[in-house]
Amino acid sequence: MTGFITHRIIAMLLTLVAVSIVAFAIIQLPPGDYLTSYIAALSSTGDQVDPRVIENLRRQYGLGEPFYVQYWKWVTGVVRGDFGHSFEWKRPVWELIWGRLGNSLMIEGMAVMVMWLVALPIGIYAAVRKYSLGDYLATIGGFVGLAIPNFLFALILMYLAYIWFGTTMGGLFSPEFENARWSLPRIWDFLSHAWAPVLVLAMAGTAELIRILRANLLDELQKPYVTTARAKGLPEWKVVLKYPVRLALNPLISTIGWLLPALVSGSVIVSVVLNLPTAGPMLLRSLTTQDMYLAGAIILLLSVLTVIGTVISDILLALIDPRIRYGSK
Amino acid sequence: MRKDNVLGLAGAVALAAMMAAAAPALAQQQSPTFDDLVSAGTLPPVAERLPANPLVVEGDSIGQYGGTWRMGMNGGGDNGLIVKAVAYEGLVRFASDWKSVEPNLAESWEANAEATEYTFKLREGVKWSDGTPFTAADIAFTVEMFHDPDYAAASWIDNKNNPASIEVIDDYNFKLTFPKPNGMLMDELASVNGTQITSLQKAYCSQFHPTYNENAAAEAEAAGFSSWALHLQDRCAWGWETIRFANPDLPVLYGWVIETPLTANAARVTWKRNPYYWKVDVEGNQLPYIDSLDMRVSQGGVEELTLAALNGEIDFQERHIATNTNKPLFFDGQEAGGYHLGEVIPSASNTLVLQLNFSHEDPVKRELFRNKDFRVGISHAIDREEIVDVVFTGQGEPFQVAPRPESPLYDEELAKQYTEFNPELAIQHLEAAGLTETNGDGIRLMSDGNPAKITVDVISALRPEWIDMLEIMQLQLAAVGVEIELNNIDRTLFYEKRPGNEYDAQVWAGDGGLEVMQDPRYYMPFSDESVWAYRWAQWFNGTRPEIAEEPADWAKQQMELYNQVRASSDPDERTELMNQVLAITKEQFPVIGVSLMPNSYSIIRNNLKNAPESMFNAWLLPTPSATNPMTWYFE
Secondary structure (H helix, E strand, O other), X not given: OHHHHHHHHHHHHHHHHHHHHHHHHHHHOOOOOHHHHHHHHHHHOOOOOOHHHHHHHHHHHOOOOOHHHHHHHHHHHHHOOOOOEOOOOOOEHHHHHHHHHHHHHHHHXXXXXXXXXXXXHHHHHHHHOOOOHHHHHHHHHHHHHHHOOHHHHHHHXXXXXXXXXXXXXXXXXXXXXXXXXXXXXXXHHHHHHXXXXXXXXXXXXXXXXXXXXXXXXXXXXXXXXXXXXXXXXXXXXXXHHHHHHHHHHHHHHHOXXXXXXXXXXXXXXXXXXXXXXXXXXXXXXXXXXXXXXXXHHHHHHHHHHHHHHHHHHHHHHHHHOHXXXXXXX | OHHHHHHHHHHHHHHHHHHHOOHHHHOOOOOHHHHHHHHHOOOOOHHHHOOOXXXXXXXXXXXXXXXXXXXXXXXXXXXXXXXXXXXXXXOEEEOOOOOOEEEOOEEEEEEOOOOOEEEEEEOOOOEOOOOOEOOHHHHHHHHHHHHOOOOOOOOHHHOOOOOOEEEEXXXXXXXXXXXXXXXXXXXXXXXXXXXXXXXXXXXXXXXXXXXXXXXXXXXXXXXXXXXXXXXXXXXXXXXXXXXXXXXXXXXXXXOEEEEEOOOOOOOEEEEEEOOOOOEEOXXXXXXXXXXXXXXXXXXXXXXXXXXXXHOOOOXXXXXXXXXXXXXXXXXXXXXXXXXXXXXXXXXXXXXOEEEEOOOOXXXXXXXXXXXXXXXXXXXXXXXXXXXXXXXXXXXXXXXXXXXXXXXXXXXXXXXXXXXXXXXXXXXXXXXXXXXXXXXXOOOEEOOOOOEOEEEEEEOOOOOOHHXXXXXXXXXXXXXXXXXXXXXXXXXXXXXXXXXXXXXXXXXXXXXXXXXXXXOOOOOOOOOOOOXXXXXXXXXXXXXXXXXXXXXXXXXXXXXXXXXXXXXXXXXXXXXXXXXXXXXXXXXXXXXXXOEEOOOEEEXXXXXXXXXXXEEEEEOOOEOOHHHOHHHOEEO
């Protein structure tokens, strides 16, 4: 087991180095740089900048330097914990993103919990009671959930809230709590705002989980060991939960690592529509304005989280499934 | 200018008259929110805070103090909203009808006959928001900063063709001199660009400059900046960049001072009244009436903002939400939301300007694009009525790229020439341009045998209707044998292609419909935004000499005339010269327009008084600030 974990961690570190190069290359890919997009943004409001200012700024920001020089400067800073300065906000990147990453993790973590809590029982029920009314309802609900894009669901919720309750839905806090410290009333305020994005984000995922779990479980339930267990007179709940569900969970656990980046990127549009101060809109904006250190830091952190998530899911899998544990020797 | 002096004098007389009047009649001299501070002695009394001769601003009615003006920003980078709502405080200002220049921080000025020397007199006793006096030394410091080669800022102050230099006469009088005549200085100073010269307080900002603080470089490094210049920019900003509104310590001259700064994670930006604001209403009450401003910051989408406006949570706004598609929604929601719609006249003349690249790398295309018959042919092939009906639900009319009807320089012939939809005439012109043969698909062949195909760069993210319009134009032009290919790209790439000369054509809106003289980008090769003659404009401005190209004779003639416009200090002479520039534009027909930019609308809460029922929307004339929001109040 120790050998297995050591292997995984060495692989993880190598992957991170590769990821940092790719992340930096990706943010350098689009034509132009921060200053070009800065000029473009100014022109769209009718404003104009003197080309001399741009040349001057380009020199000061070191944007004219070759790729490897810029990468080296960046990555050595990252190792020391310095993610560089955001061009647009003239602030250290770390200062800008930690609060937003926190919001993202909180909202998306809650969405994942809701997803699992709702999807697991329904999925199991749908598989065990195949072709019952409940299964059909779960199937219909699942397909509707899958088919409605998140942002559209968010828009519909906002519109209904406006029509029915006359309120403007959006944001994570009421104005008086926006800049306050965490306290019980603030947590309550947060929860009273967070249910909508959590619901929206959890919906499509729930539908998907139900379908996956149902399909996996159906495969397992037909296997001879289940028949044997039943023949031996085990109670039905034990027959289902003891082995088949555990095995059916296997593919779900192995994708924990992807869950986080999928949620962050999947939630960009929802966050923009619902006006949530999460990492998604900041990533989107930093990419369009080519604020490269900011975008690079977010991409890198997401990648790090993905890689760590993958390692964790590997270890979890090894724990619940002896076949993987022994296969590594 | 004599008139302006009279205005200033009238203000002084009005104030003197009020001071003479019995004090109890003037009980309401300041906002009640300051009463406690004044009686506690932490704030000087209002008479000491106001200048000797405060600027008197007349609203439709005398207001009452209090309330919060709520509006919304689209994403954190939307500093433009602040500039247009709050930060328009220069030496002089435009009247809200954009027809004259009025005193602001300067109470009077004089120019010499050659327009090379301007003497200004500042309003005595104006104070920054920290209570220290605003004097000519602040202006001199700003000019010095702009001339500093290490300081990455540029403006008309250090325009290398005609840089300004300053001579301070005393605390309140100073002189700006120019090596060459600068007849348009007052227009420049009254525009949003003019606010640059009043943006830096010497006492605060000089602490970041090595001349005034020998440790400046070390302090910049300690603060994490690679140079003092970046540190100074971060603390003071050189114009109206986002960071200008991120530093609550920066003293300003605005009606409101920042309370919650504009930072990357700000969910809202709030402002509170400036106790030292130097404007009063006709009864001598210190302005502004409204206590505070509340700008909610969206995460880059306008959906929530739109709903907030429908819900009556926005008091006055045009920016971002007043789209064509939202109009019926806002119209229907007026009663429920407790607001009504005001009129907003755009400064842009045209909904879409098709600019063909006059300096195309391919000599055949260059020849073709420069051929007037070709452009006239395209123009006649466009059925503008159809586009107006389909895309703009009938709002607007066929129009070329020309001064708007509201402009004194409006010329109906220039605005309407070649707008008639006439495919036969179009074909005649195209044939006259040498496009006589067609290929099997019915596309005309250029002189090298290749089909006449134009790739049009467009940024649909900026104006989604451009794609709709171009798709209609695509069909209409294909009918006369010209192929258009749409190239929908990101705006950064859009700009990168210009210096590289890698484009056939680009589209943009018709800026310069009202600010004809200040931004004649489509009438002549003027700036980097004159995409149709990008390389000619470089020749004109002396920027990027490596790609500059000598313009055609007619364009040189325009440049000659425009230089005379710049030099002349006589408004009538400038108008006459500009008309000559436009006459050449009419003759040459460089760019193709589609339709007149239709009016937009603003959301005005019904209890908000003195707000403009009709205003312009421009950048050089920053609205709503130019309509004096300091006189708005809530009933």
